[in-house]
Every structure is written in C-alpha cells, then in structure tokens.
Amino acid sequence: MQRWDYDIFKPRERMNTMKKLSGLLIICFLIFGWAGNVVAAQEVKTNVTEDGRVQVIMEFDDIKEAEWAAGYIGKMKSKQVVEGFEDGTYRPNQPITRVQAIVMAVRLMGLENEAKAKTPNTKLHFKDAELIDKEFKWAKGYIVVALENGLFDATEDRIQPNKPASRIWVAGLLVKSLGLQAEALSQMATIPEFTDAEQIPAGVVGYLLVAVDKGIVSGYPDGSFKPHKNVTRAEMAALLDRTNEGLLENSGAVKVSGKIKDIDFDATRVTTNVDQLISVTDSVYRPMDGQITIDSYTGEALSYGISSELLVQYHNKFIRADQLAVGDPVGLVVQDQTVIEAALLDAKGIDDTTAAILGFEVEMELGDDKEYKLKYKNMNGRVEAEIVEKNKKWKGKEAEAFLEKLLSEMSLTPDLSRDEVLETVLAALNVKEFKDIELKIQFSNGEKLTIEKENEDFVSDNADGGVREFELKAEWSGEEKLKLKYKNHEGDVEAEVEIESKNDKEKMKGDEAAEMIENVLEQTALSDEMTKQEITESILTALEIDADELKELEIKIKFTNGTELEIEFEQDDDEDEEDEDDEDNEDDE
Structure with missing residues (x-):
C-alpha cells in the first residue's frame, strides 16, 4: 500500500471503501468509455491508500520505460488528450507521428467535438490526401479542424501523417495552437542563440523563439537545440502539458495555492447530464457541486466552486476532489471562480518562505550588450529555474537553489507597492545601474505583477x-x-590576482579576484580622458601603495571605446646608491 505524504489529514467523514470504489468505477466508465479505437476501460486502475483515499492510476503498462514523464502522461490522459494502444501500452519512447501530434493538439484546444462532427467525405487539398483517406480516415476530422485553426504552415502541401514529428515542427504546431502566429512572425529576423542555429529553417525561427520564451521547449546543456531530432511520445506529453498552461492563461484562468481551510460537497447540487458528456472539455471539467476554501500562502482566504468528480493530480496518480481534506496543500487552476484543475502537493516539499511565489522572471539590460535573466516557475511543486548572466547559463538544482534563496531573502508580497518591489529586487541582485528592466511576478493568491522600466539617466560604459x-x-x-x-x-x-611578500605568496582567480579588481576600478573611475599621472596616482591610492617606496610599476589598460594606454615606471637602485655615496664623500670632505 502507498501512503500519502501529509502533515495534516483530517477527513470530514469515513466513507465505506467499497461504496467509493463502486462510484469511482462508474465515473471512470463515463469518462473513458467513449475513447474509441485505442483506449479500453480496463486501463483505469485504482488503489486504496491506508488513509482510505482511492487513487485513480493514470498509467499504461509500459510507463516505467519513461518514468520521468509519468506525471505528464497521466495528466494528459486524465484530460483525454493522449491515448494508449489496444494492448494497454503508451510506447513512450516511440517517435510521435505528425498525425498523432495533430490529433493531440486539437484535443488540447478542446476542439474534439468539432473534429468528430466533420464529415469524412471532406476533400483535402494535400498531395497525400489519398493516403489520408485510405489509412487515416479516423483522423480526418482533426486534420480539417487543424486547418481551420491555422495549425499548418502555409507552405505545407503534404501532411506526411506517418512521418516522425521533429522538435522544430512540433514547436511550430504548439505555438500556432496558442494563437501566437503574429508574435512569431515579428521575430523571424532574430537569430537564435543555439549553437546549431544554422540548422534551423529560416521560415520557422520566429515560432521557435516564441516556443522557447513561453517555456514550451528548451535547448540542451551543450547549447544546441537539435531541431530535426524526433519527438518521442513521452516528450510530446510534456510539451502538451506546458502548452496547456498557455491555453489556460489565454482563457483567463489563474493559478492559486495554499492549504485547504474548508471543503464541502452537496449531492443535491449535482446537475451532470451523462448524455451531454461528449466533448473533452465537458467530461473533464464537470459541473460544480462543492465549495473549497484555501488559506493562500500569501495570507488570504480564497473560496471557489469545485466538482466532486474533478480528478486531482498527485505526481502521476489521481484522487477525486471529494477525497480532499482540510489541511491538504493544493495547487488550483481557477476560471470564473470555479476550479478546473487541481493538484495535491507534497507537504514535505513546501518551503513557507518561497511558497507565496509561483512565478518570477527578471530580464535586464545593463549596458555594453550585457544581459541578466532570471526565470523561476513552481508548478505544483515541480520547479523550473534558469539564470543567464554574462553569457553563461545555469539550469537545474544550482539555479533552483540560488533563486529560492533569493526569493526567501526578498520576501515579496502582493501588498508591496511597485516601487518597493523594484527596489527590493534590485537590492537583492546588487544592481545599481541598469538600462531597462522587465519584471514579472505571479503570487499564490492569483495576483500578477508586471513592471517595465527604462532608466532615462543611464549612460553606457562605452560612453564614459x-x-x-x-x-x-x-x-x-x-x-x-x-x-x-x-x-x-x-x-x-x-x-x-597574485600577491607576494618576502615570506608568503597568495593567488586568487574567478569571482573573488574579479570582485577585488572591480572594486579598485570602481574607486579609481578610470577614463581615457585622464592623464597618465592622474591614472597612476588614482590606482596607487586605491591600492594603498606609497609612491616613494615603489620600485617598479607597469600598467596596461584597454577601454571599452577601443583606446589603449600603457604606463611604465622603474626606480634605478644603482643611481640611488651612487647618489648616496656622493653624499657620503661630500660629508667626508
């Protein structure tokens, strides 16, 4: 048996396990019974935990072949976007075909009703239309809907349904499903920063850049994108999940998180009409028959309507919403004051000092073509973090730890003014001068804050x-x-930095050395307009070196405007000794 990880579990009532199982199996039949030629009702598995909750296991027989994607696959299965095969497998490491990707995108957009309503006799103006009619008639309605919604490139004259879908092709498909064609077209002249950018077709560059910006796709640790690499079915589930976030945001949905303060369901309010459950959207987002109140991590009490039949995700497993309890930590997606998605969070993984922030993005220009970018996203306990500084990029645990520490130190809250937020962020990042900044914050109470500011007083390093x-x-x-x-x-x-004395020698490199030298440069405020004497005196003062004791000095400076300067000084010890001898001889006389 599996045990749920909760700090607090106070069930409202103890229901009979068999009764709950029976009800759950009926619901499962209603949800998955329509699934057509590849999904069987027996795929739905359940497990009763020791605390009496019934888990719905959205798994396939071969899920262990790609366990990293189990949560994505389970969620997309619960939303009826992805389906398995008749043998109970998902084949996660098999390449996704173009026709499969098109069908999944149409389902994700909530357009399956329209696809099923299309007549199979519809004529398609593709060169491989005959192949589609012969082997993919079941997908024809989806293809028509995809055409009507602009999911194809204008130059495509073949669907090539059986062809494995490449990373660049899927990126374009999903950006189009979000309706971001105009934004993509505006970036067609921008050159991607990937090391294999020359392999990216010019006509899809804008779509790739938008997909990266929206967090749908990303590059590899070596800096490449691998545009022509095939997308696996497991990877497709992850990409669909990320795209789903954009679709929900476009529809006006907001994310909130906190601990359940109260939850109540009333059976008399149930209005579900089974005969109407024919679309993905209707069958996943049931009519509400309950009320949930959470204490947000920002401190507010928030109340929403919720359906008892809503499947609540916990990693790659699910429970019905009517099995949630007071004290459970949850992440909710809310639209029109109704919960349309929910996840049960792992209480052990929640840090109260950062839980108030679900999303944090900073993008700054610091002059001299320097950029500074921070991205942090907490999706129901699954954290994504990225730092771009001085042309270096950090991802994963290192970036996550840095950003969570930063957020903890800043303690940002929705009640701070825009100026207070900006000042706090700049102080935490130790940034004194910037050319422009864009800051986006998403709080756990659903509030969002965007700050864009251009520093009119900024003077670039090249200018001075x-x-x-x-x-x-x-x-x-x-x-x-x-x-x-x-x-x-x-x-x-x-x-x-190298410091040597008669009895000791010390060397420094990296950040420590850079900080020391930059402090010296800041104190001296060197410029190409200063004389050599002014530069020498300024540097010696900053380094606390007595000019009278100096034996040798060599300075080389290259300024950002291209000016170069060299200064050399050497004290002749022999001349000093001769002078001293002459003085002694004079004294003798």
Whole structure:
C-alpha cells in the first residue's frame, strides 16, 4: 500500500471503501468509455491508500520505460488528450507521428467535438490526401479542424501523417495552437542563440523563439537545440502539458495555492447530464457541486466552486476532489471562480518562505550588450529555474537553489507597492545601474505583477570610457609584489590576482579576484580622458601603495571605446646608491 505524504489529514467523514470504489468505477466508465479505437476501460486502475483515499492510476503498462514523464502522461490522459494502444501500452519512447501530434493538439484546444462532427467525405487539398483517406480516415476530422485553426504552415502541401514529428515542427504546431502566429512572425529576423542555429529553417525561427520564451521547449546543456531530432511520445506529453498552461492563461484562468481551510460537497447540487458528456472539455471539467476554501500562502482566504468528480493530480496518480481534506496543500487552476484543475502537493516539499511565489522572471539590460535573466516557475511543486548572466547559463538544482534563496531573502508580497518591489529586487541582485528592466511576478493568491522600466539617466560604459581590460604589475620595498589581470568581454569576466611578500605568496582567480579588481576600478573611475599621472596616482591610492617606496610599476589598460594606454615606471637602485655615496664623500670632505 502507498501512503500519502501529509502533515495534516483530517477527513470530514469515513466513507465505506467499497461504496467509493463502486462510484469511482462508474465515473471512470463515463469518462473513458467513449475513447474509441485505442483506449479500453480496463486501463483505469485504482488503489486504496491506508488513509482510505482511492487513487485513480493514470498509467499504461509500459510507463516505467519513461518514468520521468509519468506525471505528464497521466495528466494528459486524465484530460483525454493522449491515448494508449489496444494492448494497454503508451510506447513512450516511440517517435510521435505528425498525425498523432495533430490529433493531440486539437484535443488540447478542446476542439474534439468539432473534429468528430466533420464529415469524412471532406476533400483535402494535400498531395497525400489519398493516403489520408485510405489509412487515416479516423483522423480526418482533426486534420480539417487543424486547418481551420491555422495549425499548418502555409507552405505545407503534404501532411506526411506517418512521418516522425521533429522538435522544430512540433514547436511550430504548439505555438500556432496558442494563437501566437503574429508574435512569431515579428521575430523571424532574430537569430537564435543555439549553437546549431544554422540548422534551423529560416521560415520557422520566429515560432521557435516564441516556443522557447513561453517555456514550451528548451535547448540542451551543450547549447544546441537539435531541431530535426524526433519527438518521442513521452516528450510530446510534456510539451502538451506546458502548452496547456498557455491555453489556460489565454482563457483567463489563474493559478492559486495554499492549504485547504474548508471543503464541502452537496449531492443535491449535482446537475451532470451523462448524455451531454461528449466533448473533452465537458467530461473533464464537470459541473460544480462543492465549495473549497484555501488559506493562500500569501495570507488570504480564497473560496471557489469545485466538482466532486474533478480528478486531482498527485505526481502521476489521481484522487477525486471529494477525497480532499482540510489541511491538504493544493495547487488550483481557477476560471470564473470555479476550479478546473487541481493538484495535491507534497507537504514535505513546501518551503513557507518561497511558497507565496509561483512565478518570477527578471530580464535586464545593463549596458555594453550585457544581459541578466532570471526565470523561476513552481508548478505544483515541480520547479523550473534558469539564470543567464554574462553569457553563461545555469539550469537545474544550482539555479533552483540560488533563486529560492533569493526569493526567501526578498520576501515579496502582493501588498508591496511597485516601487518597493523594484527596489527590493534590485537590492537583492546588487544592481545599481541598469538600462531597462522587465519584471514579472505571479503570487499564490492569483495576483500578477508586471513592471517595465527604462532608466532615462543611464549612460553606457562605452560612453564614459569604461575599462575592458586591465593589467598591473607592481613591486615596492620589502620585496612585495602585486599582479592584477582583468578582462571583461561582453560580460564574460576573467580575473587573476597574485600577491607576494618576502615570506608568503597568495593567488586568487574567478569571482573573488574579479570582485577585488572591480572594486579598485570602481574607486579609481578610470577614463581615457585622464592623464597618465592622474591614472597612476588614482590606482596607487586605491591600492594603498606609497609612491616613494615603489620600485617598479607597469600598467596596461584597454577601454571599452577601443583606446589603449600603457604606463611604465622603474626606480634605478644603482643611481640611488651612487647618489648616496656622493653624499657620503661630500660629508667626508
């Protein structure tokens, strides 16, 4: 038996297990009985936990072949977007075909009713229309609806239904399903930053950029995108889940999260008409017969309508909404004050200091073509994080840990003013000057905040002769030596510090060295308009070196505007000794 991970579990009532199972199986039959030529009712499995809750297991017989995608596949199955095969498998590692991808996209858009209503005699103006009529007549209605909704590229003269769908083709399909064609077309002239950008067809560049921006697709750790790589059926489920978020947002749905304060169902309010359950949308989002109130992680009490039959996701398993209990942590998607999606969260994975933030994005231009980007998204406990700084990118656990620590330190809340939020974020990031900034925050009470600001007083480093490269070698009395080396190429910084005394030697590299040298450069405020003497005096003052004790000094500077400067100084010890001897001889006389 599996045990649910809850800190608090206070069931409202103990129902008879067999009674619940019987009711659940009836619902399962109603939900999945229509499924056609590839889904069988016996695929629906249940499991009763020790606390009396009945799990609906949205799994296929071969789900262990791609366990990473079990949650995505289960959710898309619960929404009746993906289906398995007659043998009970999903074949997650098998490439998704174009026709399968088209059918799934149409279902995700809630257009299955329209697809089924189309006459199979509809003529298609594709060069492979005869093949479709012969082998894919079951999908013809979906293809027609896809055409009517602009899911095909204008230059496509063949569907090639059996062809494996590539990453770039699926990205275009899903962006079109979100209705973002205009946004994609406006970015057609932008060159992607992927290392294999030359492999991306020019006519789909805009669609790829939008898909990346919306979080539907991403690149690989080596910086490539692999546009022509086939998408597996498991990967397709994940891409559909991400696209589903965009569709819900387009429809006006909002995300909220918190702990259940009260939940109640009244059987007399049930109005479900089984005969009307013929579309994906109707059969998944049932009429509400209950009320749920949660204490949001931002502190508010929020109440919504909810159906007792709504399937609530917990990882790759599900329970009915009427098995939720007071104290359960939940993530809800709400539209028109009604819960249309729900997930039971793992209480052990919730950090109260960051739970108030479901989404956090910052994009800044710092001048000299420097960019700084942060992205954080918490989707029912599944966190995605990314940091782009100085042309370097971090993802995964490292980025997640940094951003969660940052959010914890900032303690952002919806009641802060826009100026307070902006000041808090800039202070936490230690940013004093910026060219422009775009900040987006999504709170757990459903509120969203967007701040866009351009700094009119900003002057770029190129304008004031900022330092791009800096080298210094110095030696003074007591056999003390100092070497500094600094290079900043479009935000990619290399730095090295070496300090040597008579009895000790210390070396620093990386961030520590960069911070030390940048502090010196900040204090000196070097520019190409300064004289060599002014530069020398400024640097020696910042480094606390006495000019009278200096034996040797070499400075090389390259400014961001291209100006280069060299300064060399050497104290002749032999001349000093001769002068001292002359003085001694004069004293003797």
